[in-house]
Amino acid sequence: MKEENTQDLKETANVLKLLGDKTRLSMVNMLSEQECCVCEFVEIFQMSQPAISQHLRKLKDIGIVKEQRKGQWVVYSLNTESEYYLLIKDVLNHVPSERDKFTWLEKNGFRIICN
Amino acid sequence: MKEENTQDLKETANVLKLLGDKTRLSMVNMLSEQECCVCEFVEIFQMSQPAISQHLRKLKDIGIVKEQRKGQWVVYSLNTESEYYLLIKDVLNHVPSERDKFTWLEKNGFRIICN
DNA sequence: AAAATATATATAATTATATGCTTATATCTT
DNA sequence: AAGATATAAGCATATAATTATATATATTTT
Numbered sequence: 264m265k266e267e268n269t270q271d272l273k274e275t276a277n278v279l280k281l282l283g284d285k286t287r288l289s290m291v292n293m294l295s296e297q298e299c300c301v302c303e304f305v306e307i308f309q310m311s312q313p314a315i316s317q318h319l320r321k322l323k324d325i326g327i328v329k330e331q332r333k334g335q336w337v338v339y340s341l342n343t344e345s346e347y348y349l350l351i352k353d354v355l356n357h358v359p360s361e362r363d364k365f366t367w368l369e370k371n372g373f374r375i376i377c378n
Numbered sequence: 379m380k381e382e383n384t385q386d387l388k389e390t391a392n393v394l395k396l397l398g399d400k401t402r403l404s405m406v407n408m409l410s411e412q413e414c415c416v417c418e419f420v421e422i423f424q425m426s427q428p429a430i431s432q433h434l435r436k437l438k439d440i441g442i443v444k445e446q447r448k449g450q451w452v453v454y455s456l457n458t459e460s461e462y463y464l465l466i467k468d469v470l471n472h473v474p475s476e477r478d479k480f481t482w483l484e485k486n487g488f489r490i491i492c493n
Numbered sequence: 494a495a496a497a498t499a500t501a502t503a504t505a506a507t508t509a510t511a512t513g514c515t516t517a518t519a520t521c522t523t
Numbered sequence: 524a525a526g527a528t529a530t531a532a533g534c535a536t537a538t539a540a541t542t543a544t545a546t547a548t549a550t551t552t553t
Contacts, residue, residue, distance in 0.1 A: 269474045272407070273400045279469065280398025284539080285391040292387070301502060314540055316503055335501050335548045353468040354394065359384045399513085416528060429514055431529055450522045450527050 268349050278347050281325060282354060286310070287318050291341065291351060293361050294328060298340040306373045307364055327351065383464050393462050396440060397469060401425070402433050406456065406466060408476050409443060413455040421488045422479055442466065 270278075282288050286308055293299055293307075304315045319339055322328045329342040342348065368374040385393075397403050401423055408414055408422075419430045434454055437443040444457040457463065483489040 268472055270472050272404060272473050272476075275469075275473050276398055276400040276403045278398075279394045279403065283391055283393075283395030283398040285388045286539090288391045288394065289387060302500095311541065312502070313504080313542085317539080320503080332502095332548085337502060350469070350472040353472070354390075354465070357383055357385055357465040357468070358387050358390050361387075401513090417526095426515065427528070428516085428530080432513075435529080447522085447528095450525095452528060 270346065270350065275347075275350065278325060278327070278350060281321055281327070282351070284318070287322060288358065289361060290318060290339075291322065291327065292355055292358055293364055294339060294341045295352070295355050296360070296362055297365055298338050300333075300336045300338045302336065303368055303373055306368065306371070385461065385465065390462075390465065393440060393442070393465065396436055396442070397466070399433070402437060403473065404476060405433060405454075406437065406442065407470055407473050408479055409454060409456045410467070410470050411475070411477055412480055413453050415448075415451045415453045417451065418483055418488055421483065421486070 282291065289308070290299075290304060293304075301312065301315055301319065304319070305312050308315065319328065319330075323330060323339075325347075326342055326345045327347060328339050331338050331340070341351070345351070365374070397406065404423070405414075405419060408419075416427065416430055416434065419434070420427050423430065434443065434445075438445060438454075440462075441457055441460045442462060443454050446453050446455070456466070460466070480489070
């Protein structure tokens with residue numbers, strides 16, 4: 264039945280509020296394709312590193328993404344265990360793919376460093 | 379393919395920002411069940427009439443809901459023609475039904491006036 | 494190996510703007 | 524004139540960004 268994957272309304276509103284920022288929505292959309300580290304987001308969004316960190320922190324605090332340190336880098340990925348994962352996947356179905364951002368990173372030599 | 383129902387990312391973020399408020403998310407959720415007039419929302423959300431009006435205006439401005447005057451009342455409903463309708467339906471699938479709010483309205487005599 | 498330096502990320506403080514609500518007032522219909 | 528709704532103005536809080544600083548890991552130098 265419908266109720267099965269249902270979440271508390273207030274919490275869902277909070278998730279939607281987080282996704283309701285074009286930078287964060289894009290981050291989550293990218294992470295649904297591939298992991299990504301902070302410095303890569305900085306290049307993509309042309310935004311200060313602290314701004315990126317703060318967006319990621321909000322997404323992490325609510326459990327949407329998780330982080331993993333790899334040497335001096337911190338790699339973020341979608342948390343598929345999140346109670347909001349299904350909601351997020353449904354939302355992302357309505358947003359165009361951003362795979363091209365990763366090819367742009369590679370072309371400009373911003374991707375290599377993280378492997 | 380996936381891209382068919384895809385929307386511009388920035389616009390989608392705006393829609394999600396609007397849905398990212400518990401009052402508006404609840405309004406849209408209710409409207410997905412039944413039409414509703416302003417005065418009914420006022421009773422449900424225990425909030426001033428202008429506050430309700432302002433929330434509805436935001437939803438109307440972006441085309442998510444539409445209004446229809448019925449005498450001195452203004453009845454709001456989901457705009458099924460909206461380019462965001464499918465997104466909204468998908469989101470609402472993750473939120474519990476609020477049918478009980480309508481039965482509450484009826485029990486307390488707030489529903490009759492609008493028919 | 495220890496100390497110094499560089500790189501990546503996080504946090505804190507600050508600021509400008511956006512948001513949501515209230516009260517007051519205007520508009521529209523009966 | 525009364526009732527329902529909309530708009531305007533004002534205020535308090537939230538949000539997103541910046542700059543400055545702290546922390547953590549990696550690399551270099553001695």
